[in-house]
Structures are given as C-alpha cells and as structure tokens.
Amino acid sequence: GEDVEQSLFLSVREGDSSVINCTYTDSSSTYLYWYKQEPGAGLQLLTYIFSNMDMKQDQRLTVLLNKKDKHLSLRIADTQTGDSAIYFCAEEAGGFKTIFGAGTRLFVKA
C-alpha cells in the first residue's frame, strides 16, 4: 500500500548542513511536500516539488528527488538553532489524499 518513511531523529551542529531523507511508495504521485512543525504549532508547508523535477532550490533549502528510487531529500544549508523542529515528508496520493511520513525531529546543537 501507500507508505512514506523517514528516519525519526537527526542531530547536527549549528552552521552545518542537514539532510533529511524520505522514501515513498506511490510512483503516481504528482507532488511531494516537506512540512515543518515547531512545538505547539501547526504544520507549515516549507516547499514542494513536482514529480517531473529532479531538484528544487529555495534559499537555504534544496529538495532532491530520485523518482527511480522513490527517494526524496531535504537539505538545509547553514542550519540554525531556529531550524530545530519536526520535518514531515508527504506525497500526494490522488485527489485530497496526502500520505505523511512520521516526521524527522531535527536537533541543532549550538
């Protein structure tokens, strides 16, 4: 069935790059998303990528998509303490249906 998997934790030092990985199963997904959730707050859409793209860059964020391997990654350059949050990968599964991963908790050490 449809599934999105991502590692649960990532710890980096301030100033380093963070790479959060995700795998998905639905090869027909048109959109893939990254959301950020800070403590006590709702999900905020960070970025998204169309399935016909390999890469998308938006300031400090770089999304890489390997459609053959169904692998999606989010790279945060020059990670700051304010980037500490939970990052969710999600795939569009048709219509209103979106499948979310369990979230990767990013810890940024000063």
Add this chain to the structure above:
Amino acid sequence: GAVVSQHPSRVICKSGTSVKIECRSLDFQATTMFWYRQFPKQSLMLMATSNEGSKATYEQGVEKDKFLINHASLTLSTLTVTSAHPEDSSFYICSAIIPDRGTDTQYFGPGTRLTVL
C-alpha cells in the same frame, strides 16, 4: 488512541449561505486545535490556530471575518464559512494537540469536504 472527529464529513450548500464545521476531540481535552484547508492534489494550508477560551490566531492571508473559529470548550472547535462562494469549495481538516503528551503530536480529523454551488 486519540481520536478527532469532524462533522459533517461532506456538505453541499448554495452560494451565499453559511456552513459550520465541527471538530471534536473524543477522548481527550484539546487546548489547541488547528484548521487546515486542502485543495485537490495540493498541500495542506494552515488557516488558523484555535485556542480554547481565546480568539483564534489566523495565518496571513486568511480572512478572519470569512472563516469564523470558535473554540468554546476543551473538546470542540468550530469553523464557520460565512457567505460561502464556489471558490470556498475545498477540503477542511482540523487537528488537535494533547497537551499532556507534549506539543509535537497532532491528531488529525478525517476532514470535511465542502462544495459550494
């Protein structure tokens, strides 16, 4: 496990009318609930944060007079779409945080599909 319900699951209304959507936490008290909107094949968009006993906090670009949120009790938040227009047709989803389990885990409702004719 924690359950969040929404009612109705689907509603069709005429343009100009108002529609109320309920979000209930069934086995826990939720001091904070969130309302999202989703268009077909698109991402979730956070509309507002609903706090029990206080005014909702709306995200930029969301009309607070158009989308009225009331969080009158610890188990119920309502979203009222006032003077609905066809462009308000969408899928509305609520979520809730269980405060004694930390502030990281959100429990999502099943969503309400609104169609405005």
